[in-house]
Amino acid sequence: QLTLKERLAELIPAEIEKVKAIRAEHGKKAFGPVTVDQLYGGMRGLPALIWDGSVLDPEEGIRFRGKSIDECKKLLPAAPGGSEPLPEGLFWLLLTGEIPSKEQVTELSRDWAARAEIPDFVKEIIDRCPPTLHPMSQFSMAVTALNHDSAFAKAYQDGVSKKEYWGYTFEDSMDLIAKLPNIAGRIYRNVFGDGKLPAIDSTKDYSANLANLLGFGDNEAFVELLRLYITIHTDHEGGNVSAHTGKLVGSALSDPFLAFGASLNGLAGPLHGLANQEVLLWLRKMQSQIGENATDDAVKSYVWSTLKSGQVVPGYGHAVLRKTDPRYTAQREFALKNLSHDPLFKLVGQIYDIVPNILLEAGKAKNPWPNVDAHSGVLLTHYGLDQMQFYTVLFGVSRAFGVAAQLIWDRALGAPLERPKSYSSEAIQKMFKDR
Ligand code: CMX
Numbered sequence: 001q002l003t004l005k006e007r008l009a010e011l012i013p014a015e016i017e018k019v020k021a022i023r024a025e026h027g028k029k030a031f032g033p034v035t036v037d038q039l040y041g042g043m044r045g046l047p048a049l050i051w052d053g054s055v056l057d058p059e060e061g062i063r064f065r066g067k068s069i070d071e072c073k074k075l076l077p078a079a080p081g082g083s084e085p086l087p088e089g090l091f092w093l094l095l096t097g098e099i100p101s102k103e104q105v106t107e108l109s110r111d112w113a114a115r116a117e118i119p120d121f122v123k124e125i126i127d128r129c130p131p132t133l134h135p136m137s138q139f140s141m142a143v144t145a146l147n148h149d150s151a152f153a154k155a156y157q158d159g160v161s162k163k164e165y166w167g168y169t170f171e172d173s174m175d176l177i178a179k180l181p182n183i184a185g186r187i188y189r190n191v192f193g194d195g196k197l198p199a200i201d202s203t204k205d206y207s208a209n210l211a212n213l214l215g216f217g218d219n220e221a222f223v224e225l226l227r228l229y230i231t232i233h234t235d236h237e238g239g240n241v242s243a244h245t246g247k248l249v250g251s252a253l254s255d256p257f258l259a260f261g262a263s264l265n266g267l268a269g270p271l272h273g274l275a276n277q278e279v280l281l282w283l284r285k286m287q288s289q290i291g292e293n294a295t296d297d298a299v300k301s302y303v304w305s306t307l308k309s310g311q312v313v314p315g316y317g318h319a320v321l322r323k324t325d326p327r328y329t330a331q332r333e334f335a336l337k338n339l340s341h342d343p344l345f346k347l348v349g350q351i352y353d354i355v356p357n358i359l360l361e362a363g364k365a366k367n368p369w370p371n372v373d374a375h376s377g378v379l380l381t382h383y384g385l386d387q388m389q390f391y392t393v394l395f396g397v398s399r400a401f402g403v404a405a406q407l408i409w410d411r412a413l414g415a416p417l418e419r420p421k422s423y424s425s426e427a428i429q430k431m432f433k434d435r
Pocket residue numbers: 240270271272273274275307311312313314315316317318319320364365366367371372373
């Protein structure tokens with residue numbers, strides 16, 4: 001059976017030809033008009049990027065290489081005795097468009113375990129962070145520092161040919177993904193525990209090792225949750241802040257550690273990945289104000305008070321989606337199966353029945369439905385991982401899979417430096433003076 005790198009080496013030449021042919025045939029065709037609103041409005045809907053790994057349909061949600069979350073759950077290999085998909089399989093799918101065999105997935109788990117150790121100086125960087133420094137800042141610092149050993153950066157300095165870029169990017173990406181559990185685990189244990197970490201077990205899968213580093217290795221339900229969690233958080237097409245940042249920074253031929261460090265800083269914003277922390281804070285604040293078994297009316301007036309004080313309802317709305325996020329639904333299904341009586345899960349369900357109507361009535365949000373972040377914290381809290389400042393780190397570990405896959409393909413296809421055009425408001429006024 002081929003390794004992932006061997007299979008990629010087979011696929012790349014045909015893909016290069018495919019892109020050449022598309023550009024030769026369609027290269028000069030237009031997508032349609034670009035409006036001034038799009039320039040001022042966060043480029044919403046602007047066609048600007050190519051990424052085959054995943055595509056987001058506003059109504060249906062994400063598909064990874066054409067496969068819905070439900071299809072991935074059915075098709076991707078699970079751990080022995082488990083039923084959730086292994087994220088190793090999703091990484092294979094993102095990179096190749098193919099479903100790997102059980103053996104290929106096991107080989108990836110083994111490879112990542114073998115690469116998991118982090119350099120001593122990176123351990124020291126993490127250990128010297130004050131526990132008051134947000135885990136995401138610690139995370140991005142540690143990831144950036146991994147560039148010390150970048151195979152790509154070294155090869156570039158040694159004058160390697162462009163044709164070889166993807167191979168070094170692949171090696172760095174594998175190292176990056178492999179080292180994240182040790183980084184995340186160290187941050188978690190330093191900030192919330194006694195700083196002591198168990199060793200990686202080379203016979204276990206990625207999620208089992210991560211769970212163990214966090215102190216939940218004995219809880220098989222939590223391990224299964226992590227497998228699902230990582231799988232659904234990996235990628236969300238190319239334009240979201242973390243994915244696009246990774247691609248943008250990578251386009252300067254910054255190595256995968258530098259590029260993904262930048263992704264993490266974007267993910268750390270409250271309108272993006274930090275929303276999973278914000279949801280839990282918001283729920284806890286709600287409970288402290290209106291009690292644990294609040295009536296619908298009390299919840300409604302709490303939601304309105306959030307909106308009236310000029311804040312967003314975290315976990316609701318989306319820049320592209322216009323329906324309930326299937327990543328939310330996948331987590332809800334997990335909860336129904338494993339923790340249906342959890343009081344906080346019930347509150348999340350109660351909010352689902354209330355918030356969309358209020359957001360519609362308020363009349364601003366284009367999408368009143370929940371996104372992925374509305375649900376994840378409740379599941380983690382159920383198993384005892386209730387330190388919400390850590391939640392976005394887990395999102396970050398997962399997002400590395402998508403960003404890495406994109407970086408590898410960008411280097412394989414020779415993606416150029418990104419450099420869109422910016423305009424001044426004065427130029428816009430002049431340009432459209434008489435139109
Ligand atoms: N609560 C209150 N107001 C909201 C809202 C929400 N959940 N979602 C959107 N709005 C408001 C916007 O703030 C905006 O207000 P202004 O006109 O005053 O600026 C208006 O509705 C229109 O916004 P939109 O076009 O519907 O949404 P955007 O594409 O601009 O932004 C997002 C999308 C996700 C940032 C926004 O819905 C939001 O802030 N949601 C809450 C934070 C959140 O859950 N983020 C996580 C997203 C998923 C992820 O990346 O992890």
